Amino acid sequence: MKPITRVISLALCAILLLGCAPSKPLPEAPSTENTPKAPEASKNNEALTMPTLLGAKPLLAPEFEKTPPEAGSSANEFAFKLSKSLFKKSENSILSPFSVWMTLAALSNATNAKVLPELLKSINAEGLRVEDINESVSRMLYMLTGNEGKDANSHNPLAIANAIFVDKSVALKEPFAQAFLDYYRGAAQNVDFSQPSSIDAINKWASEHTNGLITDIVKEIPRDTIAALANAIYFSDRWALEFNEAETEELPFKGIKSEAKAKFMKREGDAIPYYEDASLQAVNLEFVGGGGLLIMLPKNKDADALFNGMNADSFKSILDGIGPNSGKLLMPRFELFSDFELKEALEGLGVPLFDSMRLPLNELADADAFISAALHQATITVDEKGTTAAAVTVQMMSRTSLPAPTEPFSMVCDRPFAFVLHKWTPEAGAQVLFTGVVNQM
Known part of the structure; x- marks a missing residue:
């Protein structure tokens, strides 16, 4: 495939490429069959990071009815809020708000009790307990990835991985480490953040868990970094x-700019x-393994305005209203890449973990911490065969220095459009995994 155009998106860039050569077979999703083992205590006397943990609990099956459904559906509401904050008008964007949400959900286990209500409100989980969120994440991982309870040979298009990289100078607190392992399948790894090798370790992990699609999300280490929590x-x-x-x-595609x-x-x-x-036409392109890519074409030609007017309820209404119809769809194959620094957007949504003065992450390790950088990269390729998408979120944490129609339809996506990639879970119905807009070829 060759690049058609490159546009700046927030701090870095979003890239749209068109495939002009014959499509390559879609790669298989990386195996997620093996559950991460409890981290072993380091043999290095200087490394204090790894508490002795019990083996991971089984992921919760969908029959488990204790968790309030709001704990899962909150991720969808957060998805549209974050997308609106990050998508820059008139430019192409791709984001996995689900990936960002999961890192913040995991960090709720390490958050100062005085700050926790603000964090839960910012991720649309106000009034829920951290235990509710953990159990909800466990159920979502069970349903979305099929890690447990399915035949090893069954089709599994989605893989989700979590990890925390810990500096050798600090020790993780056991309650956080155990919850991260039990509910998020979060692996822990020792690094030395004073050395460039720590950058290589995180980027290698990201590459391994995105089939080589995300390879350089971390380019520098913030001052006094003690941990980095990552989701892929x-x-x-x-x-x-x-x-x-x-x-x-x-x-011709009639983009905003040209x-x-x-x-x-x-x-x-x-x-x-x-x-x-x-206000719109929409087609839900279904996948072999379940879920779909919802393509939404605004009638007023403004995909940004369409997305800005959406929330979890309107998304559900569109999916609920979809029915079989005769007609014709024309849409371009496309490829997008975006690189975001999330701090400003997350602070705007009320995430309190960036304020070092409040010691927001005092339950993470034996040193108080705050988020010093929040990084996200995402990519998607859509062609005649199907869709491949990947994303990585990295939360860098530093030590605190101070405490239906009846007529046949015609839908021609030759102008800006929006999309949502989703997969069904009992927590939220159609769980939003990726969101995006295509404004230009």
């Missing part, structure tokens, strides 16, 4: 009904999952 999410699946490559044709040629895929016929109202 990788999705790769084929369409339940693939597009016919022979019908792909080059057509018009450019793009390779348009076509689907035409009966029983296409379709929705339409006064």
Whole structure:
């Protein structure tokens, strides 16, 4: 594939590429079969980071009814809030708000009791206990990744990994380390943040858990860093009904900044999952392994405004309103990449973990900490065969220095559009995994 255009997105960039060569087979999702083992105590006398932990608890099956459903659905509301904060008008963007949400959910186990209510409110979990969130995450991991309770040979398009990298000068507190292992399958690894090798360790982990798609998320280590908590999410699946490559044709895409040629895929016929109202058209492209990519085409040609008006309820309403219809869909194949520094957006949503004066993360280790940098990279490729998407979030933590229609439809995505990649869970129904807008070719 060759790049068509490059646009600046927030601190760094978002890139849209069009595939002009024959599509390559989608890679298989990395195996998540092996549960992380409890970290062993380091043999280095200087390393104090690894408490002795019990083996990880089994992930909670969906039949477990104790967890309030709000604990899972809060991730969807957070998804749209964060997307609105980060998506820059008129530019291409791709984000995994689910990845960001999971890192903050994990850090609720390390948060100062006085600061905790603000954190829970910022991630739309106000009124819930940390235990509720942990159990909800366990259930979501069970359902989304199929780590446990499914045949090893079953189709599993989604992999989610969590890890914490800990400086050799500090010791993790056992309650946090055990909860991170039990509910998030979080592995712990010793590093020396005073050495460049710590950057290599995090980037290598990110690459390994995204099939080589995210390789350089960390470029420097903030001063006095003692830990880095990371989440990686990788999705790769084929369409339940693939597009016919022979019908792909080059057509103009009328972007906000300019018009450019793009390779348009076509689907035409009966029983296409379709929705339409006064403001938009939408098609839900379903995957072999469940879930789908919801493509939303605004009638006023403003994809940014469409996304800014969405929330978890409107997303659910669109999916609930989708039904089989006869018609035709034309949409370009596309590839996006975005690199975000999340601090400003998360602070704007009320996340209190960046204020070192409040000692927000005093239950993480034997040194009080705060988030000194919040990093996120995401990428997605959509073509005739299916979709591959990946994202990594890294929270760098430093030591504190102070305490339905009836007529056949025609939907031609030759202008800006928005999308949501989702997969079903009993917690939230369609769990939002990736969000994005395409404004330019």
